[in-house]
Amino acid sequence: MSSKIYDFSTLTGSIDAALNSWMSPGLAVLSEMVIIGLLFLTFYALLGLFLVYLERKVCAVIQNRVGPNRVGKWGLLQTIADLIKLLMKELIPIRKADHLLFLIAPFIVIIASFMAMGAVPFAKGLHVLDFNIGVFYVMAVSSLGVVGILIAGWSSNSKYSLIGAMRSGAQIVSYELSVGLSLMAIVVFSGTMSLSGIIESQADGWWIFKGHIPAFVAFIVFLIASTAEINRGPFDLAEAESELTAGFHTEYSGIKFAFFFLAEYINMFIVAALGATVFLGGWMPFHIGNWEGFNQVMDYIPSIVWFFAKTFFIIYVIMWFKWTFPRLRIDQLLTLEWKFLLPISMVNILLIAFLVMMHWHF
Amino acid sequence: MSEEIIKDVIVRESEDYIINMGPQHPSTHGVLRFEVCLKGETVKYLIPHIGYIHRGIEKMCEADTYQQIIHLTDRMDYLSAHINNEAVCMVVEEAMQVEVPERVKYIRTILDELNRIASHQLWWCAFGMDLGALTAFFYGLRDREHILDIFEESFGSRLLHSFNTPGGLMHDVHPNFQKRTKEFITYFRKKLPEYDQLLTGNIIFQERVKGVGYMSREKAIAYGVTGPSGRGSNLACDIRKIAPYGAYDKVQFDEILMTEGDTFARYQVRMGEMLESMKIIEQLVDNIPEGDFTAKMKPIIKLPAGEYFKRVETARGELAVYVVSDGNKTPYRMKFRSPNFSNLFVMNELAAGGKIADLVAISGSLDLVIPDIDR
Amino acid sequence: MNSISKYFSDLFRGISSLWAGMRVTGKYFISPGQIVTQQYPENRATLKMEPRFKGEIIMPHDENNQHACTGCGICEINCPNGSIEIITDRVPNVDGKPERVIDKHIFHLSMCTFCGLCVKTCPSDALAFGQEFEHAVFDRHKLTKVLNQPGSSLKKEAKK
Numbered sequence: 070m071s072s073k074i075y076d077f078s079t080l081t082g083s084i085d086a087a088l089n090s091w092m093s094p095g096l097a098v099l100s101e102m103v104i105i106g107l108l109f110l111t112f113y114a115l116l117g118l119f120l121v122y123l124e125r126k127v128c129a130v131i132q133n134r135v136g137p138n139r140v141g142k143w144g145l146l147q148t149i150a151d152l153i154k155l156l157m158k159e160l161i162p163i164r165k166a167d168h169l170l171f172l173i174a175p176f177i178v179i180i181a182s183f184m185a186m187g188a189v190p191f192a193k194g195l196h197v198l199d200f201n202i203g204v205f206y207v208m209a210v211s212s213l214g215v216v217g218i219l220i221a222g223w224s225s226n227s228k229y230s231l232i233g234a235m236r237s238g239a240q241i242v243s244y245e246l247s248v249g250l251s252l253m254a255i256v257v258f259s260g261t262m263s264l265s266g267i268i269e270s271q272a273d274g275w276w277i278f279k280g281h282i283p284a285f286v287a288f289i290v291f292l293i294a295s296t297a298e299i300n301r302g303p304f305d306l307a308e309a310e311s312e313l314t315a316g317f318h319t320e321y322s323g324i325k326f327a328f329f330f331l332a333e334y335i336n337m338f339i340v341a342a343l344g345a346t347v348f349l350g351g352w353m354p355f356h357i358g359n360w361e362g363f364n365q366v367m368d369y370i371p372s373i374v375w376f377f378a379k380t381f382f383i384i385y386v387i388m389w390f391k392w393t394f395p396r397l398r399i400d401q402l403l404t405l406e407w408k409f410l411l412p413i414s415m416v417n418i419l420l421i422a423f424l425v426m427m428h429w430h431f
Numbered sequence: 432m433s434e435e436i437i438k439d440v441i442v443r444e445s446e447d448y449i450i451n452m453g454p455q456h457p458s459t460h461g462v463l464r465f466e467v468c469l470k471g472e473t474v475k476y477l478i479p480h481i482g483y484i485h486r487g488i489e490k491m492c493e494a495d496t497y498q499q500i501i502h503l504t505d506r507m508d509y510l511s512a513h514i515n516n517e518a519v520c521m522v523v524e525e526a527m528q529v530e531v532p533e534r535v536k537y538i539r540t541i542l543d544e545l546n547r548i549a550s551h552q553l554w555w556c557a558f559g560m561d562l563g564a565l566t567a568f569f570y571g572l573r574d575r576e577h578i579l580d581i582f583e584e585s586f587g588s589r590l591l592h593s594f595n596t597p598g599g600l601m602h603d604v605h606p607n608f609q610k611r612t613k614e615f616i617t618y619f620r621k622k623l624p625e626y627d628q629l630l631t632g633n634i635i636f637q638e639r640v641k642g643v644g645y646m647s648r649e650k651a652i653a654y655g656v657t658g659p660s661g662r663g664s665n666l667a668c669d670i671r672k673i674a675p676y677g678a679y680d681k682v683q684f685d686e687i688l689m690t691e692g693d694t695f696a697r698y699q700v701r702m703g704e705m706l707e708s709m710k711i712i713e714q715l716v717d718n719i720p721e722g723d724f725t726a727k728m729k730p731i732i733k734l735p736a737g738e739y740f741k742r743v744e745t746a747r748g749e750l751a752v753y754v755v756s757d758g759n760k761t762p763y764r765m766k767f768r769s770p771n772f773s774n775l776f777v778m779n780e781l782a783a784g785g786k787i788a789d790l791v792a793i794s795g796s797l798d799l800v801i802p803d804i805d806r
Numbered sequence: 807m808n809s810i811s812k813y814f815s816d817l818f819r820g821i822s823s824l825w826a827g828m829r830v831t832g833k834y835f836i837s838p839g840q841i842v843t844q845q846y847p848e849n850r851a852t853l854k855m856e857p858r859f860k861g862e863i864i865m866p867h868d869e870n871n872q873h874a875c876t877g878c879g880i881c882e883i884n885c886p887n888g889s890i891e892i893i894t895d896r897v898p899n900v901d902g903k904p905e906r907v908i909d910k911h912i913f914h915l916s917m918c919t920f921c922g923l924c925v926k927t928c929p930s931d932a933l934a935f936g937q938e939f940e941h942a943v944f945d946r947h948k949l950t951k952v953l954n955q956p957g958s959s960l961k962k963e964a965k966k
Binding site: 132313399 | 448450456457458469472559560561562563564565566567568569570573629630633635636638639786787788789791
Binding site: 498499501503583584586587588591593601625628629630632633634635637730 | 819820821823824826827829830831842855856858859860884886919920921922923926927935
């Protein structure tokens, strides 16, 4: 473990000490929670806006277009302009809708993604919730979002929405298995469920390289299954705008629609961050065995840069999928999961258990 | 025979779960409404409702002279506007017993085929979009732009170019026309393999379209399905082969026939037709004879009293024009047999029993243009 | 055994077909030079429509503010949509005989379908297509245009 990497816990620790010296411990914890909450809200909003912008630019270049380029330099303020527009739009009430559920559905979706965000290790020591069951926590919390989607589809009293929500339910319940099993592969390798522990175990090489072919297979399965779980193309059946117009959020307008939209992009970020953390070493720099010089050069790059570079690489791959493939049909979606991904990841995890038992991994 | 093939009675029940696809729905490509009865995700039956864009073109034709009718036919199947024009022009020419110059025939045929390629390109991108491949949409439109540029240079308009006139053409094609057409062919031959890589070969795409919406040859005949949709069911219905018009008797080309009858067969027919159209253009574009761009026509055309009938192959199937004249300068009755109208009503047979996603794929593969259905 | 090998061959064929599609989109992603979008309002200076482009109907006037329209009304008759109205006037010519001249040649752009019959049938070639295509206005009355310029007169050589 090289000590060159800047540890953010010295910064957060000093802030914590300073707060504790000024006020009582209870108040200090409270103020820390408020500060972190505000920081996260800001980060969440900015990240969402940036991801929407990024997606538009990426798909534009893939499709031989320019993409947003009117508002601000290179159209950077376009999404902010869109946000202002969405904020000013009327929230259309739906007749015969279940108003309470209709109102809270977007909040459930956005809270689920917000909670999952807390467990993401952004850099060394920059980690809000470092559970000993971090992987499990992210999985559990991020799948809460489907409840919001189901409620949204049910409560809006629209047939299109209901079909979209039902599709989404079937889809997320199935793909949860593959995501879990593919993450479990690395948990078996590293012997811990804590995200920081998984990162520490990759100090001498990322699991995707260390774990032989099974780790790579687990990574591919994770990419596919997590794309399906966040309802993005080619698995965007819940929205499927050519079939169901907009699926579960057909009837939403204004900022409530924006919440769904934002949550979708943040979920993409969380999935990519989780994939980067578990398979690509998170904030851990790229190290090769015992090349000391090379490893030291890599250590000079701040850990936060490593994290975001890896995360955005996975985000790009997910976008690349979306803008290339046609959408699957619902029965094919379930076939893919139950006939291909699940057996593969089950065999894979047995293989990994065997590898680990024989100590064949690096 | 026909009783077995055509299921024309749909029994509605009070507990049916009905959703309305359309008139404003992204995958009906216009103001068409499908009344879809669902059982879970499965389509139980489907009733098309038409007439949302009925403009009464046939009735309007009765008040217009034959030159004026041309611009109305543009607005039926707007994606094969030139072919529609030609159908009316040929009826008038036949009735007046005017022999159009060879040059006109060649140019009309080339334009027909360019129009057909443009139409199939638009179909390809819309079909991709129906299936969720949004990038396909932009690649198709990008290549279609080249054809529209050729049209714009020669006729001044990109989509609705009333370029034909009874007896010939409005004016001669642009001097650059041959050069640019050849440039386009070289360009598009390079880009077409990309279409295959992006969509045709894609496993998700193949799973979505193979075996979906099977139409037997008998059913195609019974419903009068023509064009690429009919040829996907092994129905040799190409008017360019059956009753050659223009310069089609002077060129070698294959009528693409598929035996599978499913959505993928209809897809492959259209992809093959783009290649065939390019072959036709290549054979003609260098050999356009010199001559007049129009035959001598009187300024006021009065068809001799009688009935006249002519059919052409548009990008979507057989367009037949039937004119009853009472000797005046306007037709007594004008009737268009539009391909989309017949192609639409086979939808229930193809989509019932499939999933909603299949319904979208099938309606995409029939390549419906709604203004042509309603007229 | 056969079914197992089929399972795996299906899997790999599927993956390779997906990779073929991703190669196409990936190729375009790394070559932004292929972007075909036209930056429309910025390229106004260089954006030239084709000479034959049917943007609107115009009546060309020469440097003496003279046009070729005799007011015969053939374009009005030929227009399928009634988008041309001609108001003629009778004024005495040099010999003192009353002569037909156009007072107003009114063109309703909002009704025009650009079929080109008026331009084609005009016996004195007084009409032509203009290349203007930015027709959006806030008031539709602005789409009704008078084609002959105020104070214009008939070209003499065009009369015969």
